Amino acid sequence: MTETVKGAVKGAVKTAPSKIRGAALSADGVGIRFDSFQAVRNISLDIAAGEFLCLLGPSGCGKSTLLSAMAGFVTVDEGSLTVGGAPITGPDPELGMVFQSSEALFDWMTVRQNVAFGPRMRGASRAEQAKLADEYLGLVGLRHCADRFPGQLSGGMRQRVQIARVLANEPGVVLMDEPFGALDAQTRQVMQEETDRIWHASGCTVVFVTHDIDEAILLADRIAVMTAGPAASVKSVYPVDLPRPRDEDDPAAVALRRQLREDIGEEVRKALRDQGLDEESRNTEEDTR
Amino acid sequence: MTVATAAATGSTETRKHLAWASVRRLRTLGMYTLSVLVGLAVWQLLAMAYGSSLVASPSETLSAARQLASDGTLTNSIIASSRRILIGWGLGVLVGAPVGLLVGQVPVVRQLLEPYIEFFRFIPPVAFVTLAVVWLGIGESSKVVLIFYTAVFIVTVNTSAGVLAVSESKLRAARNLGANRRQILQGIVLPSTVPHIVTGARLAMGNSFLTIVSAEIVASQVGLGSLIWTSRNYGRIDWVFVGIITLGILGFVFDRVLRIVASRVLRRYGVKL
Numbered sequence: 001m002t003e004t005v006k007g008a009v010k011g012a013v014k015t016a017p018s019k020i021r022g023a024a025l026s027a028d029g030v031g032i033r034f035d036s037f038q039a040v041r042n043i044s045l046d047i048a049a050g051e052f053l054c055l056l057g058p059s060g061c062g063k064s065t066l067l068s069a070m071a072g073f074v075t076v077d078e079g080s081l082t083v084g085g086a087p088i089t090g091p092d093p094e095l096g097m098v099f100q101s102s103e104a105l106f107d108w109m110t111v112r113q114n115v116a117f118g119p120r121m122r123g124a125s126r127a128e129q130a131k132l133a134d135e136y137l138g139l140v141g142l143r144h145c146a147d148r149f150p151g152q153l154s155g156g157m158r159q160r161v162q163i164a165r166v167l168a169n170e171p172g173v174v175l176m177d178e179p180f181g182a183l184d185a186q187t188r189q190v191m192q193e194e195t196d197r198i199w200h201a202s203g204c205t206v207v208f209v210t211h212d213i214d215e216a217i218l219l220a221d222r223i224a225v226m227t228a229g230p231a232a233s234v235k236s237v238y239p240v241d242l243p244r245p246r247d248e249d250d251p252a253a254v255a256l257r258r259q260l261r262e263d264i265g266e267e268v269r270k271a272l273r274d275q276g277l278d279e280e281s282r283n284t285e286e287d288t289r
Numbered sequence: 290m291t292v293a294t295a296a297a298t299g300s301t302e303t304r305k306h307l308a309w310a311s312v313r314r315l316r317t318l319g320m321y322t323l324s325v326l327v328g329l330a331v332w333q334l335l336a337m338a339y340g341s342s343l344v345a346s347p348s349e350t351l352s353a354a355r356q357l358a359s360d361g362t363l364t365n366s367i368i369a370s371s372r373r374i375l376i377g378w379g380l381g382v383l384v385g386a387p388v389g390l391l392v393g394q395v396p397v398v399r400q401l402l403e404p405y406i407e408f409f410r411f412i413p414p415v416a417f418v419t420l421a422v423v424w425l426g427i428g429e430s431s432k433v434v435l436i437f438y439t440a441v442f443i444v445t446v447n448t449s450a451g452v453l454a455v456s457e458s459k460l461r462a463a464r465n466l467g468a469n470r471r472q473i474l475q476g477i478v479l480p481s482t483v484p485h486i487v488t489g490a491r492l493a494m495g496n497s498f499l500t501i502v503s504a505e506i507v508a509s510q511v512g513l514g515s516l517i518w519t520s521r522n523y524g525r526i527d528w529v530f531v532g533i534i535t536l537g538i539l540g541f542v543f544d545r546v547l548r549i550v551a552s553r554v555l556r557r558y559g560v561k562l
Binding site for chain 2: 091093095096097101104106117118121165166169
């Protein structure tokens with residue numbers, strides 16, 4: 001069932017003038033249980049340094065659980081998770097996490113203080129904190145908002161602050177948990193283009209969780225489709241061999257979308273059946289993408 | 290030209306908005322005044338119905354207040370009671386907030402202290418008046434300790450409840466960005482809990498006013514509570530009224546000052562009062 005496509009990954013080797021060195025992330029037979037509930041099972045993925053991988057799956061399939069384990073918030077019960085060859089034992093600034101909700105920002109700090117938080121925690125000098133904050137706020141285009149508070153910004157801007165805050169730690173891996181799920185469609189589109197640009201400029205490895213097929217096609221070097229939970233695993237991995245910036249009307253993109261939709265639709269049907277919904281509910285499956 | 294018109298309409302809009310705001314404020318003030326006047330009228334009617342031996346009328350209370358103010362009794366009472374409240378309450382907040390933080394954040398501290406907090410929380414300060422006097426004498430310390438006892442549990446319980454309400458994603462974000470336990474307590478938990486601490490401090494202030502009267506029952510020469518209790522012995526209902534009304538006004542002023550200061554100084558922590 002689990003299939004890992006390795007090989008030439010387009011874009012894995014960057015020519016961008018990046019300061020951050022992406023780190024390779026590897027899952028080998030990972031299983032996670034909560035008491036008697038098996039969330040994910042037998043997950044193997046090799047993510048190359050600097051690669052952009054999307055984890056795509058129906059809701060409740062355990063993709064966020066897997067991401068939490070990669071961030072070191074959840075311990076792995078079976079198999080192993082490694083970053084740059086070393087096992088992940090707990091939260092680590094090397095594994096930056098962008099949360100779905102901008103509630104993760106610290107409301108009582110200015111935008112600059114939020115971004116400088118990581119460097120401050122590791123004891124960087126004031127000058128270095130300010131330099132890093134300005135640099136990464138500049139990268140996400142928010143230097144003019146440095147002295148504002150998160151509550152004064154729009155949803156899209158707040159997520160950009162989160163991205164800058166994670167990048168200020170210069171992590172090898174950035175983990176993103178449906179970061180644009182709460183944004184309106186227009187803002188989401190802008191944020192997707194921004195993510196593509198920022199990722200190119202930074203050079204880090206990205207694992208991006210989403211249930212949005214179009215988002216995955218727009219951003220990913222590879223898309224890992226997960227099976228429906230519980231005991232979810234990786235169903236198939238699709239390389240996305242399309243030039244960037246991507247055009248969603250490209251025939252290859254359209255074909256890939258159809259293929260992904262079929263692949264995921266099967267899992268959604270399975271999930272709905274497990275939830276007690278019968279075949280009549282089938283036509284709603286298209287809405288879940 | 291269009292810009293000029295736009296600016297002009299803009300300023301009329303602003304002016305209209307300001308005018309509305311002041312109208313609303315005036316109306317609120319008017320309603321307050323009306324409410325107080327009706328209250329005074331009802332009070333006057335009650336005084337007329339029951340006689341001055343039971344209910345002192347507003348004018349009798351006012352002249353009693355003048356009398357008490359002229360010989361310095363009223364001012365001294367206010368100062369003495371305020372001092373006890375501020376010291377006891379202040380110490381209560383200073384001890385209650387950090388203890389509450391630790392109770393909320395450190396399971397061992399919680400397990401060790403929770404039985405005592407849950408036990409003493411239900412014993413009113415009045416119950417300790419006799420013991421306080423026996424143990425600490427009739428000086429200031431017995432009263433201050435009773436106020437402190439009143440304040441400290443309220444602040445502790447509110448603060449620890451605030452710690453448990455700190456957003457999980459903020460805590461995760463801080464850990465993810467490399468903060469250790471101490472940095473999380475100081476940098477995330479404390480700032481997130483500030484609104485709860487302020488609420489606890491306000492409730493504690495209210496309860497301190499309840500306690501001060503009972504704390505001053507026994508062997509106290511000066512203070513608003515003591516004024517109320519000694520007036521009873523002289524049969525001066527009008528002095529009792531003065532004491533009660535002064536307590537109410539003093540409490541209102543303290544709470545107002547606390548609200549204004551807290552919402553100014555702590556606004557960035559989400560304190561809105």
